[in-house]
Amino acid sequence: MTQFVVSQGELMPGGDSLSRLAARVGQTPFYAYGRAQIRQRVAELRQALPSKIRLHYAMKANPMPALVGFMAGLVDGLDVASAGEMKVALDAGVSPKDISFAGPGKRDAELRQAVAAGVLVNIESFREVDVLAQASQTLGLPARAAVRINPDFELKSSGMRMGGGPRPFGVDVEQVPALLANLGRAGLAFEGFHLYPGSQSLSTEAICQALQQSFDLALRLSQHAPDKVRVLNLGGGLGVPYFPGDKPLQLEPIGEQLERLLQLAQAHLPQTSLVLELGRYLVAEAGIYVTRVVDRKYSRDQLYLVADGGLHQHLAATGNFGQLLRKNYPVAIGNKMGQPATQVTTVVGPSCTPLDVLADRVPLPEAQVGDLLVVFQSGAYGANASPHQFLTHPPCVEVLV
Structure with missing residues (x-):
């Protein structure tokens, strides 16, 4: 290669x-795993994407501690999917404010650990609101919370669809207003939304469409939010070529789409940072x-x-x-x-x-x-x-x- x-x-x-x-x-x-190849991939992304886009590494792609420590110096944040990954991220010296925690099966103990550490929890069920509220009260710390949305669309041409239809991931979009109301009553520190409709897509057009749909959905749901939206994680889904006939993604159209979304955010969600969450694309x-x-x-x-x-x-x-x-x-x-x-x-x-x-x-x-x-x-x-x-x-x- x-x-x-x-x-x-x-x-x-x-x-x-x-x-x-x-x-x-x-x-x-x-x-x-090659440092030079990882560094080059991140540099190519930085060049193609708007500078205001925050780039996060999804550790589930590869949580090797040495790799995570190296990656921490190249990206703006880490996304973890377990308390074990959270420990690796914190040991790498990443600030808790730059770590988010997603996953449909977070145990009560893991949620308490997340509150104690001060990381952002992407809520994926009504139960998690209750557990976080109790942990916040016990620890005397308001849990940092975002809502992971299961949208009413999916990332087309993706190798793994994680949104749209019945899914274990996130909260169905039609239930999000009720969950946001619960979150507000519980006194959690609401920060924003997280969407991840799919992964491993080699279709630039499909990725740009999903980014637009994700932004539009978050903008609509922001009307029900108990506080201003400060972070909007638009997921990623960028694929890599594995097999004969696969062609690498063209990043320029994705960068142009994100620039348009930044302009919309400035007009409608001026305090919001846009996050692109990538795992496989950075390290595969x-x-x-x-x-x-x-x-x-x-x-x-x-x-x-x-x-x-x-x-x-x-x-x-x-x-x-x-x-x-x-x-x-x-x-x-x-x-x-x-x-x-x-x-x-x-x-x-x-x-x-x-x-x-x-x-x-x-x-x-x-x-x-x-x-x-x-x-x-x-x-x-x-x-x-x-x-x-x-x-x-x-x-x-x-x-x-």
Whole structure:
């Protein structure tokens, strides 16, 4: 993949050859995330987006502490989805005022922790209002609260739809006025709204439409708010190309749309900051998964490479992370870059299941036992979204390079 340097036939993540990096890590498999690639992606966004747009990193994409600490210096805030992620964010030195907490299943204890920490809670049910009110009274701190809205539209052409229709996420738009009234009576410190209609969209037009619809909906609901709207999280949904035929997003139209929304906000919600919440888009292409070939075999004329990594550490690459149709992530033999792809190969992991396929019938250079297979686009929903305990294989290693 073009975001990584190749020298003398080897991938060079972080400036070192892949073989040297594997020796430094001391084992395979492992994930490596590139600082340079993350920094470049954020810089490209900053250049394309209006300067007044606040950029947040959604930690659920990749909560590795070292990566979060690095990201904290590049973005304007962090969005967490559990008390565990909140701890990582606070340990990274991020101010509680720049942390928001979303998720449909927040436990009472997590809500109390959020109030005590002073982070913004995106409320997703009437029950959460009651729990936050009780925690505020007990701690003597008014809970910072926003309302996550389940809108009456969805992000079209998205890989994962999280709004519109019946959803566990947020409060249905028709119920929001009643919830806002409850929030006001409970004395919570209302700050704004959060919408996230979908993710992994490669349609610029669909993203711009969803941003406009989200703003319009928040503007309409602001009439019922117990206080001024100070923050409007418009979500994100920006996708990355994983498979053949996928094309990268064009950022310029999205930046132009956000500029129009800033002008509308200045006219109708002058005290409101607009937030763009991105996870996958910031880190997916900065990460690689590296696994070593441990066996090479033929079965009825089909060549198989058996690797020491697979489904237990990279569920998404095997097509088992909610994908309807399995497609191959981009793969390469990382220590034989540039060599001709002379063999059609299927790469499988070590697990005793036919689901453990990292690459199905892909053209690759001739690989031998000991070679290093690289799965690209692995910086998001990789290690943290995989069943590490399956078959009790060794734990996964992650490094920031």
